[in-house]
Amino acid sequence: MLTIVIQIDFGLDFSLQFLAFDTEASHDILKVWDGPPENEMSLREVSGSLLPEGIHSTLNLVSIQFETDFYISKSGFAIEFSSSVATACRDPGVPMNGSRNGDGREPGDTVTFQCDPGYELQGEMKITCIQVENRYYWQPSPPVCIAPCGGNLTGSSGFILSPNYPHPYPHSKDCDWLIAVNPDYVLSLAFISFSIEPNYDFLYIYDGPDSNSPLIGSFQDSKLPERIESSSNTMHLAFRSDGSVSYTGFHLEYKAKLRESCFDPGNVMNSTRLGSDYKLGSTVTFYCEAGYVLQGYSTLTCIMGDDGRPGWNRALPSCQAPCGSRSTGSEGTVLSPNFPRNYTTGHSCVYSISVPREFVLFGQFVLFQTSLNDVVDIYDGPTQQSSLLSSLSGSHSGESLPLSTGNQITIKFTTVGPETAKGFHFVYQAVPRTSATQCSSVPEPRFGRRIGNDFAVGSSVTFECSPGYMLHGSSAIRCETVPDALAQWNDTLPTCVVPCGGILTARKGTILSPGYPEPYDNNLNCVWKVSVPEGAGIQIQVVSFATEHNWDSLDFYDGGDNNAPRLGSYSGTTIPQLLNSTSNNLYLNFVSDISVSAAGFHLEYTGKCSHNLYAWASEEVELPCTTLPWCQDLDLPPS
Structure with missing residues (x-):
């Protein structure tokens, strides 16, 4: 660290003027003190490439400290200092990104300052010219206007600036802003200018009071985003910069506007929603996922309420897994009560499943977790008096049922407690009946696919899973003859599961x-x-x-x-x-x-x-990141 002390005769006025200035922003810092540093009377702290304004001391001694890190170096600075006999306070100047009211510089005169929209006054708004013997100085020191790193904004309109705007923002910043206006209003946010380092620095905007609210968007690069609106009276902005490159940042303007639409009604668990327009007269409709039953009204309409505010005409519905049901069709889903949450005790649920008469049923438990005291019985027919296909309790996820002999099965789920579990997720399909020379039709595994459509004796089919899933079981099965019986596959059907790592x-x-x-x-x-x-x-x-x-x-x-x-x-x-x-x-x-x-x-x-795309006149070719010996005979353009 370099320290320079400049001292002149007592009673003289002291000033510093910067002739040149270029240091590594935020890392190589010049500090100027009014007197010795131990007095803790800081006049200025600067870095970067912007030429600082002149500095005036109230004492006859100035200390200059210059501290650098061990990375990037720049050309540095040149400072000229001068002294003169003081007869009044010096001109306090006008802060950058602000204005001044008042021109008097005699003892007892005051001037006031204010900042441009989006900037914040650092220091006192009002200063007074003071005379002590031969010294004339402002008390307190003139303020500066800064673009703050975050804050809470409650006005009906305002501006948000990246720190140090319009100059490059500092490195390694975490800045959060909360905008909150009257509950009868929503927020409109316009991008006046925008330029941040792509892939490393981000501006996240959330539709609500904090980062747990829905994410409206993650913004980077220098493309000016479109205007965005909140669905409520709050909006949260989070700016994150890394430790290296910085751009000029952003200048945003927000305005509160009277709400002319309903709030986002939200999502219903175990359903999909159709409709994203919340204006008056618009509708949203909820559809339950397979195995769930809608409770309430599926469609909601945005109307003007009796209080003069937009609102939905009905309460949100819910999608429940029922205790017992009747299912028809070629495929379907049956769920335990309250799935995917734990079922409760004291149930006796009966599910009847029918497929077209010319088919039999293939069924599989995608998930099966019950207490050992709670049992799922599957009957090969329309009643509980039909023969028992299987009786399960405990953990049997991924297991398939034996094929039914007819087109109907009955499932009974009995819970006695005291412990509970997630229950079951059962899927079924109608498959053609088998024969001595033909195995049963093989369904595609959930989250995978079957390769092969020949189910005759001697044929094989193979299986593979969708990306992210792993095959559990045999990757291939073969249809084989069984003496004095129907043809059968030589192995059980595999399932596609997600591995833990x-x-x-x-x-x-x-x-x-x-x-x-x-x-x-x-x-x-x-x-x-x-x-x-x-x-x-x-x-x-x-x-x-x-x-x-x-x-x-x-x-x-x-x-x-x-x-x-x-x-x-x-x-x-x-x-x-x-x-x-x-x-x-x-x-x-x-x-x-x-x-x-x-x-x-x-x-x-x-x-x-980082650099792998090369363009010729007629085509683009993507090349590996590593060395390219197989391309040596090509006339590659400069990379």
């Missing part, structure tokens, strides 16, 4: 939470290691994400293990849409606690090259 080396792939799209289990500790060729980074795209907030978390590490730098730890529904590693390895760790679970997550990863 794994090692992934393909250039692109899928990562799912265990059980996806069903809720994940409790007490999980899953690790995925992603490794792509050297020279590439890894980009994660978040397709969906929902975990128990604060209790079940997914951590990302920029390397091959959990000792690498952590990119982030996420829970609830808040996560960036894109995450990027700087190396060719990525380590993911998902941990769930002992109680509540949620829908889980769906991630897509891709190995990204």
